[in-house]
Amino acid sequence: MANIVDRIWRHAGTDPDRIALRTTTEDLTYGELARRAAIFGGQLRRSGVAVGDRVVLIAPTRPEFVIAYLGAHLAGAIVVTMNTMATVPEIDWVLADSEAALIIEWHTGTAAATAAGARGIRHEVLAPGVGLAAEDPLPEPVSRALGDTAVLLYTSGTTGKPKGVELTIANLTHTAEVYIEQLELRLDDRMGTGLPLFHVFGQAVALLTALNLGCPFSLLEGFTPASMLDLIRDHRLTVVAGVPTMWSAMLHADGDYGPDDLRSLRLAASGGAVLRQDLVQAFSERFGCRLVQGYGLTESTGAATYMALDRQYPPGSVGQALPDTDIEVRATDGAALPVGAVGEIFLRGPSVMKGYWRRPDANAVDLYQGWLKTGDLGLLDLDGCLFIVDRLKDLIIRGGYNVYPSEVEEVLYGHPDIAAVAVLGVPDERYGEEVAAAVVTRPGGSLTAEEIRAWAKERLSAYKVPHRFVFVDELPLGPTGKVLKRAVDRTGLLATNSEG
Known part of the structure; x- marks a missing residue:
C-alpha cells in the first residue's frame, strides 16, 4: 500500500527543518509543508471528500498549490490539475467528464466558481495562509494500491474533447526515482522551476522529483527571463527545469548575466519540445552550464x-x-x-x-x-x-512528398531576422497541401516572403520550402511555451497565393 506523499512524510519526520519550498519571499520546511498539507487534507475529509473522489485544483505555481495538492493526496483523492487560464467551458467539460466532487480555485480566479455553480459542484477558494488554521490534521497518509489512479491530467484536445490521462501512484513514484538517478541528484542540490505545476513536466518531473529526494525546490510564479535568472543566482540553484522558449528568453534577456551569476548551476533540464542546436550551444556558452533534454x-x-x-x-x-x-x-x-x-x-x-x-x-x-x-x-x-x-498530425503531405514542419522551422530559425515561426500545412488545389509559415520578425527587422523563401531554398529541398507566409506579432503559446499550431490564425495563409 502506498501514497505519493509517503517519502515527503518521512522527510518531515526525520529532518523537519530541512527546506522544502522556496519563493522570492518565503521558505517552507518539510515539517511545515507536511503539517499544513495534513491540515488541509483533514479539512477535505471532514467536508466529505472520500478516497478516490476527484478534486479539481486550479492554482498558480506557489506553495499553496503544493499544500493543496499534497493535502488532497494525503486524503486519498484523485487530483485533477488544470491551467489557471482555463475558461468556463473548458472547466465545465472536466467537471462533467471526471465527475468531480470538489473544485478548488486560487482566490483571484472566477471561472471555476461559475462552472461549479452551473454544475452544482462544491467550490472552495484557495488563498495565502492555507493550512495554518488550528484544526485537526490527518494523522498519516491514506494507504492506496500502487496501481490506483493518483492524478488525472487532461490532454490539450487537438482533436475532439480533451481526455483525462490516468497516472498512478506507481507512475509518479517511478518517474521521480528515475530522474533522481538520471540527473544524478543529491541532497545538497537545489532545484527550481518557473514551469506551471498543473502540467506534467512541472508537477511530476520537477516538483515530485525534488520532494521525493528531499532537496529544496524553488518556485517562480509568472516566468520572466530576468526573474528566472535572478532566482537561479539568489537561491544558488544547481538544477533548473524548463522548456525551450524559457531558455531562449533567458539567453536574450537584457542585462549582463553570465557564468559568474549562474556559477552554482550545473544543469539545465529541458523538455516539452525539441531543443534547437544553436540554442544549446549559445546557452552553454553564455551561462557556462550544460543544457540537456x-x-x-x-x-x-x-x-x-x-x-x-x-x-x-x-x-x-x-x-x-x-x-x-x-x-x-x-x-x-x-x-x-x-x-x-x-x-x-x-x-x-x-x-x-x-x-x-x-x-x-x-x-x-x-x-x-x-x-x-x-x-x-x-x-x-x-x-x-x-x-x-x-x-x-502535423505532417504535411505536399504532392505526395512528406514535409516535417520541425525540419523547416529549424532552418528558418537560423535566419537572423526571425524571432519565432510556425510551419503548417494548408489546403491547396494543386498539391493537396501547401507548406505555409507564420513568422514573427525580430524588433527592427524587415523581411519579405521572397527573402525568406530565398533563404530556405539554399538550405532545403524545393518541396519543403514554404510558399505561403503571414507575418504576425506573436504566436499562440501553450502553458509550457510550446507553439499551439491549432490556434494559429490561418486566414492570412489561406488568402495568400502560392507565390506568397
Missing part, C-alpha cells in the same frame, strides 16, 4: 528518454530510453522499422499511463499490448538515440 508525454508521466550526463549525444537527439523503458519506431501497419527509418514512436515501461479516464475506445487505439502509441514521428540510430521528427 529529454522526451516524454503526459501519457508517459513526462518520462521516456533523457541524456545521461556522462556522455555526449549526436546533435538533434533527445537521448536514449530511460531505464526499464522500451522504444520502438513502427510503420503504419504496426511493424517495427529498422534503424534510421522514420515512423511512429511507441513506448512501453513503468511510466506509461494506466489509460484514459473512462475511454475504452481511446485505450483500444493508443494502448496496444502494453505499448503506448505516441502520435510522434521519429527514428532511432544504432546506439538507440531517439530523434523526434515531428507530430504525426
Whole structure:
C-alpha cells in the first residue's frame, strides 16, 4: 500500500527543518509543508471528500498549490490539475467528464466558481495562509494500491474533447526515482522551476522529483527571463527545469548575466519540445552550464528518454530510453522499422499511463499490448538515440512528398531576422497541401516572403520550402511555451497565393 506523499512524510519526520519550498519571499520546511498539507487534507475529509473522489485544483505555481495538492493526496483523492487560464467551458467539460466532487480555485480566479455553480459542484477558494488554521490534521497518509489512479491530467484536445490521462501512484513514484538517478541528484542540490505545476513536466518531473529526494525546490510564479535568472543566482540553484522558449528568453534577456551569476548551476533540464542546436550551444556558452533534454508525454508521466550526463549525444537527439523503458519506431501497419527509418514512436515501461479516464475506445487505439502509441514521428540510430521528427498530425503531405514542419522551422530559425515561426500545412488545389509559415520578425527587422523563401531554398529541398507566409506579432503559446499550431490564425495563409 502506498501514497505519493509517503517519502515527503518521512522527510518531515526525520529532518523537519530541512527546506522544502522556496519563493522570492518565503521558505517552507518539510515539517511545515507536511503539517499544513495534513491540515488541509483533514479539512477535505471532514467536508466529505472520500478516497478516490476527484478534486479539481486550479492554482498558480506557489506553495499553496503544493499544500493543496499534497493535502488532497494525503486524503486519498484523485487530483485533477488544470491551467489557471482555463475558461468556463473548458472547466465545465472536466467537471462533467471526471465527475468531480470538489473544485478548488486560487482566490483571484472566477471561472471555476461559475462552472461549479452551473454544475452544482462544491467550490472552495484557495488563498495565502492555507493550512495554518488550528484544526485537526490527518494523522498519516491514506494507504492506496500502487496501481490506483493518483492524478488525472487532461490532454490539450487537438482533436475532439480533451481526455483525462490516468497516472498512478506507481507512475509518479517511478518517474521521480528515475530522474533522481538520471540527473544524478543529491541532497545538497537545489532545484527550481518557473514551469506551471498543473502540467506534467512541472508537477511530476520537477516538483515530485525534488520532494521525493528531499532537496529544496524553488518556485517562480509568472516566468520572466530576468526573474528566472535572478532566482537561479539568489537561491544558488544547481538544477533548473524548463522548456525551450524559457531558455531562449533567458539567453536574450537584457542585462549582463553570465557564468559568474549562474556559477552554482550545473544543469539545465529541458523538455516539452525539441531543443534547437544553436540554442544549446549559445546557452552553454553564455551561462557556462550544460543544457540537456529529454522526451516524454503526459501519457508517459513526462518520462521516456533523457541524456545521461556522462556522455555526449549526436546533435538533434533527445537521448536514449530511460531505464526499464522500451522504444520502438513502427510503420503504419504496426511493424517495427529498422534503424534510421522514420515512423511512429511507441513506448512501453513503468511510466506509461494506466489509460484514459473512462475511454475504452481511446485505450483500444493508443494502448496496444502494453505499448503506448505516441502520435510522434521519429527514428532511432544504432546506439538507440531517439530523434523526434515531428507530430504525426502535423505532417504535411505536399504532392505526395512528406514535409516535417520541425525540419523547416529549424532552418528558418537560423535566419537572423526571425524571432519565432510556425510551419503548417494548408489546403491547396494543386498539391493537396501547401507548406505555409507564420513568422514573427525580430524588433527592427524587415523581411519579405521572397527573402525568406530565398533563404530556405539554399538550405532545403524545393518541396519543403514554404510558399505561403503571414507575418504576425506573436504566436499562440501553450502553458509550457510550446507553439499551439491549432490556434494559429490561418486566414492570412489561406488568402495568400502560392507565390506568397
